[in-house]
Amino acid sequence: MAKAENVIEIKNLSKIYNAGEDIAVHALSDVNLAVKRSEFLAIMGPSGSGKSTFMNILGFLDSPTLGKYIIDGIDGSSLNNDQKADIRNQKIGFIFQGFNLLARTSALENVELPLFYRGTVSSKQMREKAAELLKLVGLGGREHHIPSRLSGGEQQRVAIARSLINDPAIILADEPTGNLDTKTTNDIMNLFRKLNDELGITIIIVTHEPEVADFTKRKIVFRDGKLIQDVLTKKKKNAGYTRELYK
Amino acid sequence: MKLSISIHSAITTLKKNRTRSTLTSIGIVIGVASVIMMVGFGYSAKIVVRQKVFSFGENAVVVQGSPKEFITAKDSKYLRDNFYEIKYASLNTTEKNIRISKGSKVASTLLNAVENDFFQIQGWKLKYGSYFSREQMDNLENVVIVGDTIRKNFIGFTDPVGQEIIIDGKPFRIIGSLEPRGLTFTQTDFDDFVAMPYMTFHSRIKNEKIRTELFVGAVDEQSLGKAINILKSYFRQKYNQTADEKDDFVILTNDENLEIAEYISLTLSSLLIGIASISLIVGGIGIMNIMLVSVSERTREIGIRMAIGARNRDILMQFIIESVTLCVLGGITGILLGYLIYFIIILMLGWQFYFSLLSIIISFSFACFVGIFFGYYPAKKAAKLNPIDALRYE
Numbered sequence: 001m002a003k004a005e006n007v008i009e010i011k012n013l014s015k016i017y018n019a020g021e022d023i024a025v026h027a028l029s030d031v032n033l034a035v036k037r038s039e040f041l042a043i044m045g046p047s048g049s050g051k052s053t054f055m056n057i058l059g060f061l062d063s064p065t066l067g068k069y070i071i072d073g074i075d076g077s078s079l080n081n082d083q084k085a086d087i088r089n090q091k092i093g094f095i096f097q098g099f100n101l102l103a104r105t106s107a108l109e110n111v112e113l114p115l116f117y118r119g120t121v122s123s124k125q126m127r128e129k130a131a132e133l134l135k136l137v138g139l140g141g142r143e144h145h146i147p148s149r150l151s152g153g154e155q156q157r158v159a160i161a162r163s164l165i166n167d168p169a170i171i172l173a174d175e176p177t178g179n180l181d182t183k184t185t186n187d188i189m190n191l192f193r194k195l196n197d198e199l200g201i202t203i204i205i206v207t208h209e210p211e212v213a214d215f216t217k218r219k220i221v222f223r224d225g226k227l228i229q230d231v232l233t234k235k236k237k238n239a240g241y242t243r244e245l246y247k
Numbered sequence: 248m249k250l251s252i253s254i255h256s257a258i259t260t261l262k263k264n265r266t267r268s269t270l271t272s273i274g275i276v277i278g279v280a281s282v283i284m285m286v287g288f289g290y291s292a293k294i295v296v297r298q299k300v301f302s303f304g305e306n307a308v309v310v311q312g313s314p315k316e317f318i319t320a321k322d323s324k325y326l327r328d329n330f331y332e333i334k335y336a337s338l339n340t341t342e343k344n345i346r347i348s349k350g351s352k353v354a355s356t357l358l359n360a361v362e363n364d365f366f367q368i369q370g371w372k373l374k375y376g377s378y379f380s381r382e383q384m385d386n387l388e389n390v391v392i393v394g395d396t397i398r399k400n401f402i403g404f405t406d407p408v409g410q411e412i413i414i415d416g417k418p419f420r421i422i423g424s425l426e427p428r429g430l431t432f433t434q435t436d437f438d439d440f441v442a443m444p445y446m447t448f449h450s451r452i453k454n455e456k457i458r459t460e461l462f463v464g465a466v467d468e469q470s471l472g473k474a475i476n477i478l479k480s481y482f483r484q485k486y487n488q489t490a491d492e493k494d495d496f497v498i499l500t501n502d503e504n505l506e507i508a509e510y511i512s513l514t515l516s517s518l519l520i521g522i523a524s525i526s527l528i529v530g531g532i533g534i535m536n537i538m539l540v541s542v543s544e545r546t547r548e549i550g551i552r553m554a555i556g557a558r559n560r561d562i563l564m565q566f567i568i569e570s571v572t573l574c575v576l577g578g579i580t581g582i583l584l585g586y587l588i589y590f591i592i593i594l595m596l597g598w599q600f601y602f603s604l605l606s607i608i609i610s611f612s613f614a615c616f617v618g619i620f621f622g623y624y625p626a627k628k629a630a631k632l633n634p635i636d637a638l639r640y641e
Contacts, residue, residue: 061554061634082558089556100551100638104263116256117556162555 006070007169007202008035008058013067015053015225027053028225031067035170038200040193042213042233045222052174054222055206059092059172060084072169089117093163097175099155101147101162107134108143111161118166133161137191153184160191164201171195173205177212189215250568253561257568264541271537272577274530275614279581280588281523282610287589289516290601296508303462303501304368306471309339310461310478313486313495318461320445323362326463326481332474335464337364338445340457347441348413349401356397357440358414360448361462366392366425368464374398376408376423383422384444389451391419394438395427414441415452475500524613530577531617538570538625549629550637563630570622571615578614582607 015028028050035041045051056062057069060076069076072091079087088094101110111130115121121129134143137157147155156176163171173192177185193215195201205216213219214233221229261268303309312318323336342358359365363378374395383390391414398407398421407421428437465474475498486495542549549562557565593600 056635059554061638082560085553085556085558088554094554096638100547100554102548102551105259113552114555117552117558117561166556 005036006034007037007039007072008033009068009070010034011068013057013064013069015050015057015062016065026225028057028064031227033220033227033230035202035204037202038196039202039204040196040215040217041204042216042219043204043206043222044208044210044213044219046208049222050225051206051222053225055172055174058170058204059094060087085117089114090166091169093166093168093171095156095159095163095171095173095176097178099147099152099159099179101155101158103148104146106144106146107139107150107158107161110147110158111165114162114166129165130161133164134158136164137161151184152180153187156180156184156188157191160188160195164195170202170204173203175207176205177207177209185212250564253564253568254572256565257572260569261572267537268573268576271534272530272573272580274533275527275574275577275617276530276581276584278523278527278530279578279610279614280585281526282520282613283582283585283606284589284592285516285519285523286603286606287586287593287601289512289519290603291593291598292516293509293512294599294601296512297505303499304370304464306465306468307335307368307501308463308465308471308475308478309499310463310482311497311499312459312461312482314458315495316486317456317459319459320362322481322485323364323461326461326478327364330474330477332465332470332477333463334466335364335368335462337362337368337462339365339460339462340445340448340453341460342448342453345415345441345452347397347401347415349411352401354397354400358448358452359440359442360445360452361442362445364464365442365462368462371428372426373423374426375406376421378423379444384446387444387447387450389417389419389443389447390422391441391443392423392425393421393442394425394440396436396438397441398424412441414443417451419443527613527617531574531621534570534573534618535621535625538566538622539628541569542566542625542629545629546632546637546640549632550634550640553632553634554638559630562632563626566626566629567619567622570626571618574614574618574622575611578611581614582610585610 010031010033013028013031014026017025017027019025031054043051043054053062057064060071060079064077071087074087074091076084076087094100101107102113108127108130111133112126115126115129131140131143134140134157137160139154139157139161142150142154145154147158150158159176160171163173171192176192177188180188189212192203192205196203196217203216205212207213216233218232219229220227220231310318318338320338323338326333327336338361340360342360344355345358347354347356362384365371366373366378373392375398376392378392379390382388391412393401393407393412401407401412402410402421402424407424410421411418412421413419425438430436463474463478465471478498479494482496483494488495549557552562552565590600
């Protein structure tokens with residue numbers, strides 16, 4: 001089956017909240033965006049700029065008031081709650097600032113969880129696939145550790161493995177390094193780059209840190225609910241930054 | 248999400264909160280255990296009541312003959328010997344308030360003038376000695392078998408065989424004494440009586456003709472009706488009754504006495520089961536309370552699950568299964584605990600143990616029902632959460 005070239009297509013998308021009588025807050029107004037397969041994108045902007053709202057809509061956690069959102073060829077506007085849950089399950093891999101792993105649940109079980117909800121894979125296959133992904137993110141041999149026994153960086157690696165398990169169309173990472181120190185931030189960002197470079201996985205990262213955004217290949221910036229800037233990341237600075245860190 | 252996976256994750260979650268899960272299900276444990284105990288006690292009490300209510304004996308009836316012509320040993324022998332359905336037959340003359348003494352001890356007791364079958368019909372067992380022998384009966388010997396109360400009051404806690412006792416002013420030799428049976432439902436003492444051979448009584452104590460009953464024991468419960476029919480036609484023939492005449496005799500059965508007693512025990516156990524059910528409902532509310540706490544505590548977990556693809560239904564099922572699992576585990580523990588306590592108390596009272604599969608099935612299903620009923624509201628609340636709010640919840 002030929003897949004659409006654009007994994008994400010957003011046209012004239014707006015989100016309007018009613019804050020009391022006759023007061024409408026435009027969290028997003030008239031946003032247009034196309035993301036190709038295998039892009040590595042940073043969404044930037046100060047708080048209140050609408051980037052979180054945009055992220056929630058991208059992740060089918062929230063619905064737009066107006067406009068069109070097509071993900072991997074599927075029009076998101078007419079989906080019911082169950083279909084949205086299925087999209088979240090199969091098309092999107094979430095990564096959060098706070099890792100959001102299930103407490104007192106082993107790394108392996110955390111990674112398997114999306115497959116449980118998909119319900120089409122045998123438990124043996126789940127186990128194997130989860131173990132394989134944990135190896136990919138560099139946590140081979142730590143399958144049975146519970147989150148509280150792992151460092152922040154390791155927990156985020158578990159979350160990355162979990163986001164990959166259903167072979168999603170996009171990975172959505174909301175401030176994935178917000179809780180990590182500089183060294184770990186770089187490790188995680190390099191892991192994202194490796195996934196993007198070597199496996200061609202489409203990754204969208206929301207961040208307010210320019211250093212983090214520099215790892216990506218394209219930056220879009222929000223301000224007051226509008227998409228005001230859409231640029232390719234300067235290769236030179238990006239490369240230099242990385243080299244500097246690894247001196 | 249498949250059901251097996253939901254069950255697995257429910258059990259995993261409950262294990263992680265072991266103490267809380269245990270405490271939560273205690274309400275159900277107590278509720279189910281009390282239902283099991285009460286049903287058990289109800290049945291056991293019914294059995295005890297059956298034994299304690301005045302009865303002619305198991306599968307027994309009593310014929311009260313016409314005053315025109317008394318029932319005789321010939322009748323009892325004929326009935327006993329010629330019909331398969333009639334296993335036992337014994338004449339019985341009852342004499343209330345007969346004077347009995349030994350040395351300085353004097354009492355008034357009940358006297359039954361009987362044949363040996365009387366003991367079989369009423370289910371008496373010998374503790375000491377023997378029943379009446381052929382010679383003793385034929386020779387009209389002054390022999391007597393005593394109830395346990397008479398033995399204890401007049402002889403003491405020893406073997407009374409061979410001892411002499413004065414009945415109605417005449418010396419009688421004790422040849423046997425019976426196992427005790429205790430008090431009746433109305434607190435009369437079963438064991439306060441003496442029995443002597445029918446003919447001995449009529450020649451030594453009461454010479455005039457007095458009304459005699461015939462105790463008849465059927466071979467089993469199914470044959471009882473047939474035995475009654477046999478008795479009817481036998482006595483109609485004996486009294487030369489024509490087809491349109493009413494019976495000139497009365498056949499008494501145990502039914503009425505038992506019905507009243509069973510009604511009382513049924514009412515009593517229904518009341519107790521009702522009270523026990525209240526504790527199940529209280530237990531259910533406890534489960535609902537904890538499930539509500541659990542839902543708000545785990546809001547973030549619900550958000551994570553929704554973000555990675557759990558449908559509302561999956562979340563609903565997860566929480567319902569958790570509460571049902573609590574109730575089912577509580578139910579199983581309750582059934583075991585209930586039977587254990589019931590068994591111990593029954594053992595101490597010396598009552599008969601009664602195993603009821605029905606009460607297990609009912610209390611188990613009721614526990615499941617409580618789990619679903621009281622788990623639904625918290626589960627619905629969890630499933631209705633908005634994923635964004637749930638994820639942001641601290």
